[in-house]
Amino acid sequence: AMPAFPGDPSRNLPPNVYRPEDTQNFTALIAEFRRQLDEIGKENGKHYLLTIAAPTSPEAHSKMELDKMYPNLDWINVMTYDIHGAWDVTGPTNFDAPLYSSPDDPAKPPYNLSVDSTIQAYLAMGIPPEKLVMGVPF
Template identity: 40%
Template sequence: VDIDWEYPGQPGDNNVFRPEDRQNYTLMFEALRKELDKLSKTTGKYYELTTAVGANDKYIEHTEMDRAVKYLDFVNLMTYDLYGAW
């Protein structure tokens, strides 16, 4: 399962956002990991949990990525979000 929450805790492209998105981001992965692990016990299969994240400081500021990663198998960095005046 790959989750691509584009703008947690911040405005963008008509995005509804709340200050609690920062914690909700982590709680969502915790809940998903718990359910996927329960399903794994039933099916005997492992279900990966991944996320796609923006390549900017704002994304990190508006999430608890340091806490969320313990529920994830890997993180996909959307490098096409890198931009600058170079």
């Protein structure tokens, strides 16, 4: 499991379990999904989409091999919404999905994320822009 959920003791929910080999295993799982979807697609003449919803957090990025995964994905849905919320230490309120970082953001680096900083981080990892779908809150 990816370390996306830190747990919630108030609701008796434990955190995800993360093992170092999970990073490579997740990359291998995506590659295997792509291989099998392509195999089925050859049989019936269809292309099956393979996408992921990916985080804004640089900490989570470090647990994923996005540069190795993206060739097997049709696109990456970047969760550039709910960047801040009641779970923030500086909460309970903050900008939900700031387009750019603001000096008024009560969160301090590395938690003062924005849509722009997140998309720029993906591009810096070598992910082609045509593979990125920016999430928008509603």
